[in-house]
Amino acid sequence: MHDIAPTDSDAARFLQIVRAAGLNAEHGRLACQLRSGFLNAHAEALVDNCLAALAEDQDFLSIKQVDRGHTLRQGWIDLLRSFGQNFDSPGYLVRRLTFFAACARAGMPLNLLLLQHSLIQRNVVERIAVSGVTTSDAHKLTDCALRIGALDLYLVAEGYHLPEIDALRKSLQALRGEVSHLRWRTSVDQLTGLVSYSKLVEILAQQIDLAQARRQPLSLIMADLDFFKSINDTHGHLVGDLVLRHTAERIQAAVRDFDIVGRFGGEEFTVILKNTDIEMAGIIGERIRAEIAGGPIHVKALNISITISLGVAMLRQDETMEALLERADAAMYQAKRAGRNRVVIAT
Ligand SMILES: Nc1nc2c(ncn2[C@@H]2O[C@H](COP(=O)(O)OP(=O)(O)OP(=O)(O)O)[C@@H](O)[C@H]2O)c(=O)[nH]1
Incomplete structure (x- = not known):
């Protein structure tokens, strides 16, 4: 698993993303309402529905075999249950980023993840509409679900880049090693050990x-x-x-x-x-x-x-x-x- 340790500049960048999504303290309260009203109770069912919908997909089947479904299912449920909880803290963003990066590493196709994300969001919006809250509150809750959902989309994209960045970092490291070895080889006479x-x-x-x-x-x-x-x-x-x-x-x-x-x-x-x-x-x-x-x-x-x-x-x-x-x-x-x-x- 990639060790995603946020630096100060990461924390500042995350806050910028939160602002760009138009999120504020009011959304924190609404997100709490979303969790207690819908997500906590339905997280398992939502994830299981997604997994069932994915069951026919060949790519996903191979992931399920590796993962045995457990880590992915539980990680996804946790993600829904913590939806929008302290969304302006680096910890929130890092946890979600870590999960998405793990999905990418496990070979979960990005389009499948995005599709399921949209389906869950649609489900949440439907539940808000039939929940009996006033039209104005329903509008606010929907707006909040979509904005915090947008934050997730941003992190999905970033999480899916991390393995590539890792691979790049590794090949860069290997290249640096080769360069310094080559530099050593050309600067040292191999027979005598003297300067070449x-x-x-x-x-x-x-x-x-x-x-x-x-x-x-x-x-x-x-x-x-x-x-x-x-x-x-x-x-x-x-x-x-x-x-x-x-x-x-x-x-x-x-x-x-x-x-x-x-x-x-x-x-x-x-x-x-x-x-x-x-x-x-x-x-x-x-x-x-x-x-x-x-x-x-x-x-x-x-x-x-x-x-x-x-x-x-x-x-x-x-x-x-x-x-x-x-x-x-x-x-x-x-x-x-x-x-x-x-x-x-x-x-
Ligand atoms: N074993 C070995 N021989 C080398 C190496 N590099 C050059 N030589 C040999 O060094 C010898 C140099 O010979 P010459 O240039 O005729 O010079 P010399 O026999 O030392 O005679 P003077 O320099 O005139 O005193 C040649 O036989 C080269 O093949 C090397 O890395 N290893």
């Missing part, structure tokens, strides 16, 4: 803007494993993957908490160093180099020694991201050419 290439570029662009706006230094390290191909060739691609994972861990261990480490692609890694000048960036680059070269990586039963070449560059005034990346990359290739396992500071 696309996210890295996004972060770097943001950090460059910030550094330029705040006039703070920003440095970048490009690091590429040396002769990584030979590890793949010698031990296979799976071992190569594990070496990449260990390398990522070692780089993470060598940098500060606020440095951003990403996998640029293949066996190439990037570190974004916020608020860091070139001297400090060089020191961190050297720490990474030493951490990787410090001892063999244990993969399966193997001890694999590996080194890394690094290029370090500090953002120049008004430099673009592409230019900064190019300078760091060029410095890294210079380290390769100079014999690998070293740090070169970009000029």
